[in-house]
Amino acid sequence: MASVSVRSLVKRFGADAAAVNGVSFTVREGEFVTLLGPSGCGKTTTLRCIAGLEVPEGGEILIGDELLTSAGRGVCLPPEQRRLGMVFQSYAVWPHMTVFENVAYGLRAQSVARAEVGERVTKALELVGLSGLQDRNATKLSGGQQQRVAVARALVYNPRVLLFDEPLSNLDAKLREQMRLELTRLVRELGITSIYVTHDQAEAMVMSDRIIVMHEGRIQQEGVPQAIYDEPASRFVADFIGVTNLLEGTAAGRGGEGGVWVEVPEAGARLLCGRRAEGVEPGERVTVSIRPEHISIEGAPAGPNRVEGTLTEAIYLGQSWDCRVRVKDVSLRVQAQGEVSLRPGQRVALGVLPRRCVLLRG
Numbered sequence: 594m595a596s597v598s599v600r601s602l603v604k605r606f607g608a609d610a611a612a613v614n615g616v617s618f619t620v621r622e623g624e625f626v627t628l629l630g631p632s633g634c635g636k637t638t639t640l641r642c643i644a645g646l647e648v649p650e651g652g653e654i655l656i657g658d659e660l661l662t663s664a665g666r667g668v669c670l671p672p673e674q675r676r677l678g679m680v681f682q683s684y685a686v687w688p689h690m691t692v693f694e695n696v697a698y699g700l701r702a703q704s705v706a707r708a709e710v711g712e713r714v715t716k717a718l719e720l721v722g723l724s725g726l727q728d729r730n731a732t733k734l735s736g737g738q739q740q741r742v743a744v745a746r747a748l749v750y751n752p753r754v755l756l757f758d759e760p761l762s763n764l765d766a767k768l769r770e771q772m773r774l775e776l777t778r779l780v781r782e783l784g785i786t787s788i789y790v791t792h793d794q795a796e797a798m799v800m801s802d803r804i805i806v807m808h809e810g811r812i813q814q815e816g817v818p819q820a821i822y823d824e825p826a827s828r829f830v831a832d833f834i835g836v837t838n839l840l841e842g843t844a845a846g847r848g849g850e851g852g853v854w855v856e857v858p859e860a861g862a863r864l865l866c867g868r869r870a871e872g873v874e875p876g877e878r879v880t881v882s883i884r885p886e887h888i889s890i891e892g893a894p895a896g897p898n899r900v901e902g903t904l905t906e907a908i909y910l911g912q913s914w915d916c917r918v919r920v921k922d923v924s925l926r927v928q929a930q931g932e933v934s935l936r937p938g939q940r941v942a943l944g945v946l947p948r949r950c951v952l953l954r955g
């Protein structure tokens with residue numbers, strides 16, 4: 594077990610803009626941290642630098658206080674000396690080999706004694722719940738089982754840290770959900786420090802102790818899943834994580850409970866915004882982010898943030914309604930709960946609590 598520190602990491606490929614451009618973060622011992630971001634934002638490159646598969650142009654990587662990589666000092670330990678385990682998207686199980694042989698392969702290549710190989714492989718297969726299948730040909734396994742072989746293959750080396758690169762994205766939706774829980778339970782039980790890469794925000798929310806959101810080679814925000822969702826730090830994060838309404842406005846002055854009044858001309862509204870309101874000055878241009886499920890429809894609470902609009906779309910989803918409500922010049926996405934009956938064309942009252950209105954600057 595070990596902590597991981599990445600400091601000012603820079604990695605370029607040729608003359609293009611840096612794939613990773615000054616990334617710094619720390620993963621505590623036993624913590625499960627996810628690098629989340631859209632395609633091309635530098636997640637895999639960051640992970641490969643940690644694994645020692647890429648040599649960065651700048652920055653340092655440490656496990657505990659052991660220096661693995663230092664661009665300045667010309668240090669870059671080869672992958673096999675780092676004692677990290679890596680699990681990739683393609684399960685990369687070897688066909689024509691049994692489950693046991695797949696997991697044993699690397700140990701045998703290192704000339705580990707036969708009895709020890711047997712012991713370690715048996716233990717790793719037990720941990721991932723594949724004990725009964727050790728003599729099965731690896732290609733005769735389900736996708737989820739193949740993925741577990743890949744995890745066992747990483748665990749058999751007793752890694753200090755596990756690195757995962759989109760390990761579940763080849764599985765069908767239902768299996769993917771099940772494996773999310775299985776995988777997190779396993780690494781939590783083992784207490785192994787884990788760094789997980791995905792572009793799937795739901796996956797990141799479910800699995801992680803902490804999420805690091807990346808965009809164009811840089812970190813946009815890091816925090817626990819709830820903080821990332823409820824208090825996005827930028828327009829990019831608000832938009833990338835889940836669904837949100839973004840309204841352009843101008844700060845007008847202080848209101849109750851530390852909130853800031855924002856004039857939103859396109860909605861003909863004045864909204865009291867209670868999140869991320871610190872330091873906002875009157876006259877400042879801001880964006881207000883409001884999640885669809887935080888807007889109440891019909892029985893809007895009495896409070897400062899009430900607007901009226903016309904329902905233009907109402908799709909019944911069983912648990913909720915997915916609605917569009919026209920408020921002056923904007924169309925707001927609203928997720929209505931309950932058994933209300935909604936018909937397009939009807940006038941509705943909307944309400945949102947100030948603490949559900951997040952101010953985004955810049």
Ligand SMILES: Nc1ncnc2c1ncn2[C@@H]1O[C@H](COP(=O)(O)OP(=O)(O)OP(=O)(O)O)[C@@H](O)[C@H]1O
Nearest residue numbers: 606607612630631632633634635636637638639792
């Ligand atoms: N070997 C390489 N040679 C040249 N460019 C590369 C190489 N590997 C990555 N890149 C570029 O670096 C940037 C970051 O790539 P990276 O693979 O880290 O993204 P990612 O966040 O993992 O994306 P995805 O979600 O698509 O896997 C991209 O612009 C990519 O094209």
Ligand SMILES: [Mg+2]
Nearest residue numbers: 636637638758
């Ligand atoms: Mg990738």
